[in-house]
Amino acid sequence: MSDGTPADAWVWPPGLPAPDALQASTAGGMNIRYPKSDHHLARSVMSSLAESRKRLAAVRAADLVKALGALGERLAGGLDDRIVAEVARNAGVTPAMARIVVQGVADTWTTESLHRLLCSEFPDPAVLDRFVGGADRDMRAAAPGVTLHIGAGSVPGVTVTSIIRALLVKSPVLAKPGAGDVALTIRFARELHRADVRLRGALAVQYWPGGDPAWDAWEREALALADQVVVYGGDDTIESIRARAPAATRLIEHPNRLGVAVVDPRAAPDADVQAARAVSLFDQMGCVSTHLILLLGNRGDAERWCARLAGRLQALASTLPPAAAPAGELSARHQLHGRLAVRRAASGDTGLWTGGTGAWTVALAPPEVFEPVGGRTAWVVPVPDLSACLEILAPLSRVLQTVGLAGLGERPQAFGEALVAAGATRIVPLDRVPFPDSDWLHDGSRPLGELVRWAELR
Numbered sequence: 001m002s003d004g005t006p007a008d009a010w011v012w013p014p015g016l017p018a019p020d021a022l023q024a025s026t027a028g029g030m031n032i033r034y035p036k037s038d039h040h041l042a043r044s045v046m047s048s049l050a051e052s053r054k055r056l057a058a059v060r061a062a063d064l065v066k067a068l069g070a071l072g073e074r075l076a077g078g079l080d081d082r083i084v085a086e087v088a089r090n091a092g093v094t095p096a097m098a099r100i101v102v103q104g105v106a107d108t109w110t111t112e113s114l115h116r117l118l119c120s121e122f123p124d125p126a127v128l129d130r131f132v133g134g135a136d137r138d139m140r141a142a143a144p145g146v147t148l149h150i151g152a153g154s155v156p157g158v159t160v161t162s163i164i165r166a167l168l169v170k171s172p173v174l175a176k177p178g179a180g181d182v183a184l185t186i187r188f189a190r191e192l193h194r195a196d197v198r199l200r201g202a203l204a205v206q207y208w209p210g211g212d213p214a215w216d217a218w219e220r221e222a223l224a225l226a227d228q229v230v231v232y233g234g235d236d237t238i239e240s241i242r243a244r245a246p247a248a249t250r251l252i253e254h255p256n257r258l259g260v261a262v263v264d265p266r267a268a269p270d271a272d273v274q275a276a277r278a279v280s281l282f283d284q285m286g287c288v289s290t291h292l293i294l295l296l297g298n299r300g301d302a303e304r305w306c307a308r309l310a311g312r313l314q315a316l317a318s319t320l321p322p323a324a325a326p327a328g329e330l331s332a333r334h335q336l337h338g339r340l341a342v343r344r345a346a347s348g349d350t351g352l353w354t355g356g357t358g359a360w361t362v363a364l365a366p367p368e369v370f371e372p373v374g375g376r377t378a379w380v381v382p383v384p385d386l387s388a389c390l391e392i393l394a395p396l397s398r399v400l401q402t403v404g405l406a407g408l409g410e411r412p413q414a415f416g417e418a419l420v421a422a423g424a425t426r427i428v429p430l431d432r433v434p435f436p437d438s439d440w441l442h443d444g445s446r447p448l449g450e451l452v453r454w455a456e457l458r
Contacts, residue, residue, distance in 0.1 A: 006033040009182050009207035011189035013048045014200055027153075027179040027207065029089040034207050037214050039221040045204050046225035049146045049172040052201035056170050059198050061128040065114045067196050068164050072109025075160075075191055079103065083187070090183035091156045093283065093323040098156065100320070101282060102184065105157030108438035109164060118168065120439040121448045128169060131457050138457040143171030144250060145227030147451065150210070150241065151185075152232040153178025154285035159185040162230055163203065169451050172202040174222060178232070182207050210237060220244055228252060228451070252450050254443055257287040257401035258372060261430055262389055262415075264296040265305050268407030272305060274430040275378065276312035278404055280360070281434040283323050284374045287443075288402045288426070288433055291372040293380045294389045296407075299364075302382035303351055306362045309378060310353035313360040317376075322359045325375050332373045333361065340365060367392040390418050397423030401443060404430035 006024050009032040019035035026032065035041060059067075079102060081095070088098035107113060118125045122141060124132050131138035147166040151159040159177040163185070166173045177185040185205055193200040208215050210233075223229060223241070228250035231241050238253050245251060261278065263271045278290035293309075295302050325333070337354065340363055344350040351364035360376040367381045383389050386408075393400060400423040408415065416427050425444035426436065440447070 006031040007183070007186070008032070009034040009186060011186060011193060011203070011205045012045060013052065013202070013204055014193070016044060016048055025209065027090055027182045028092040030086070030183060032182060032207060037208065037218045039217040042218045042221040043225065045174060045206070046146060046222060049174060049202065049204055050225075052172050053145060053170075055198065056167070056172060056202045059170070061118060061122075061125045061168070061170075064168055064170070065118055065125075066111060067199065068167060069109065069111025069114045071188075071192055071195055072106060072114075072160075072164065073111065074195075075188055076103060076106035076109060086183045087156050091153075091180040091323075093156075094321045096320050097281075097283070097323070101155065102157050104281075104435040105155075105161060107435065108161060113438035114164070114168065117438040117448065121446050128452075131455075136458065140455040140457070141169070141452040142455065143169040143228075143452050145171065146225070147171045147173050148222055148226035148229045149173060149175040150229065150231040150233070150237070151176060151178040151181055152234075152237075153180035155282050156181050156184045158232065160188045162232075163188065163205075165447050166230070166451055167199065167202060169448050171228070171451060174204045174206070174226070176210070177205065177207055178210075179207070211240065216244075223249060230254070230451075252445075254287065256399065257443065258292070258396060258399045259288050259290040259402040259404065259433060260393065260396070260400065260424075261290050261293045261404040261406065261433070262296075262386070262408065263293060263305075263405075263430070264407030265301065266297070266407065267409075268430075271406035271430060272308040272312050274404070274406060274433075275309055276316055278430060278433040279376050279378045280313065280316045280320060280322070283325075284372075284376060286434070288436060290402075290404060290430075290433055291377065291379060292367075292370060292396075293378055294383050294392060295380055296385070297382055298384075299349075299382050302364055302380055306351060306353060306364050306380050309380070310360075310362045313362065313376060313378070314355060317355055317357075317359040322376055325358075329374050330358070332371075333358065333375050333377065336363070336371060336373050336377070337361070339369075343369070386415050386418070390422055393419070393422040393424075400424050402426040402428065402433055402436075404428060404433040406430040 021036045022033045023036045024033045088095040127141045131140045149162045159181045189205040223245045230252045232254045353362040403424045
């Protein structure tokens, strides 16, 4: 709340008693409170969600699309200045950034988008409701019970998207939003509880500080009772969940990823505008964010293009100011600037353009010293041809996700095949990089398909 009163960072299913004790904390710039750690409470929440599964299973998939789509549209349509300011304060971004990000993500919450997602993965969505007959067998898709969502705190809206996906395949959800995604997730949960009596028992949201030893018993209880876990975050977070989840618990992991752009500036004269937007949105905290730009051309071409990109980033820093960076990120960028300055003086193969307040960086440097440090840092490497691009991407195959293309023609099949071999799972025009469609292949998996198990009746 704007007056400093802590906001409640939990929404439990109806019928559960109010918690006996609360603890206060902060999430981004927002004061919050939530129930104190008590693993018996975790058991109560998870049991309540498990009991809701039969009621949720009775709702047709087509009706879930309508209910969740209407809710998503209402939430996105009600983003007044007060709500945007609350989301921005929580996420540590400017209101202008919060509005663009939430509206972009919310485009995947509409009835039309959810219908497209459902039909893209299940040609007959009734397979989520009952066995559907085939030539030699009947098929059924079902979510395996309660889904525990553990969210990263970097981009508002990610937790809501994950909740919608799970409910769409009829899995009750306990969602732990990341610290920067509390406000929007709580608002969505409250709207859902008010809007649809069929769904209110199937969703619980609670924030707790991940990695805090005081919450280890709570997390172990939730992990033991969840049928599947969707976890977003860095290596430490995912490894911690792996180590404590029971062997029978299904884990769906979305670790940190890296976005790359491949640009032919002669064929795409406005690619600098598209690249600046792909670098600036989310302040490079999203899994789709662009960090490395491979530019077809020689060094002279790259220097001129970098200067234009710097101008675009400077303009965006005025209209879409960056968030205040954490101390660790600021330190990493400062050290990077120092190393690049030393290299430029020693070898002359490096160029550096920076914003006056450190709001952005353009680095023209060899690929072997590439380092993703965030904070709107665009690392540009001139390349003679597409084969050279593939050589540079080879060491990044395990973290590569989105590749944005500009000036390479429409759907270049041969290069796309090579990018898939290099580890890319999403290859799109550069201007479409920041906001994936609802039916995108998330880290190479179908977003609903990874949540269900299939059964056959022969």
